[in-house]
Amino acid sequence: MAINREASPRVGNWTRFRETARPARKNLHLFLIPVAIAGFWALWEGIIALNEFPAFLLPSPRLVALSWVENWNSGILPRHLGISLFEVGVGFSVSLFVAALLGYLLAQSPLLEKIVSPYLIALQAVPLVALGPFIIIWIGAGIWQNALVAALIAFFPMLVNTLVGIRGIRAEYRELMRSYSANRWQVFIHLEIPAALPVFFGGVRVGMTLSVVGVTVVELLWGDRGLGFLLNFARGALNTPLVFATVATLAAMALSLYGLVVLVERFLIHHRRNEQ
DSSP states (O other): OOOOTTHHHHHHHHHHHHHHHHHHHHTHHHHHHHHHHHHHHHHHHHHHHHHTOOTTTSOOHHHHHHHHHHHHHTTHHHHHHHHHHHHHHHHHHHHHHHHHHHHHHHHHOHHHHHHHHHHHHHHHHSOHHHHHHHHHHHHOSSHHHHHHHHHHHHHHHHHHHHHHHHHTSOHHHHHHHHHTTOOHHHHIIIIIHHHHHHHHHHHHHHHHHHHHHHHHHHHHHHOSSSHHHHHHHHHHTTOHHHHHHHHHHHHHHHHHHHHHHHHHHHHHHHHHHHHO
16 A cells, blocks of 8 residues: 655644644643633623613622622622521531432441432422421421531432442452452442542532532422522622522532532542552
8 A cells, every 4th residue: 555655744743733732622721711701791691782781680790799799708608608608518418418328328237228218209209398397397497407408409419329339349349359358348448449539429419419409499399598599698788689699609609619629529539549
């Protein structure tokens, strides 16, 4: 087969160009994110200018930013943000611990799974709003009630992913560990945790976002503090700029917590790979 000598330098130049452009493509999002934000800002301002919407119906981004700065400096946003963060943190932590422990036990015992699963599925199928009166009667209204709702709504995805992650370990790997006379603790540390981590953290990501949703919903319905309560208060007062500012704070909180989970996931998985 004849080799096209004239084409070879072109192929080499194209390959070098692709290798040079690869780092730029990896960092392209650092350029696109500000461009997307600026475009969204301009579109928002343009819609208001064309339709002449009043501020109580659709405030401009400038009014929303001013409202956010004003309420942040006055301490209103930080106070309610801290309460919502505490509720999410407590609810998510309790849910994570219980879901991981119960999911592992169910993965090890098919009989226990058959006994417990119907109750878990029934609990997941019942709307949490319907459980609100029972929660208020049993533990009262307040921060701990909101944290409990966050734990309940985030529990099921993390439970299922823990179960799937442990059950998904191939039997050959377990046999290999037994051939090296590994005890139960060594199998757990060196096989089950590393193999289940990617699937488990998929559930943790979903659970974190759901815990934020759960806290916000209960604060909207019967809370007397927190970002959900502030959102309800601003809506009732027709303070639309504050509504938008609170929604932006909620979104920033959810994104930050989700990013924290991603960082922990990358650290743990990278650390385990380095140990191996």
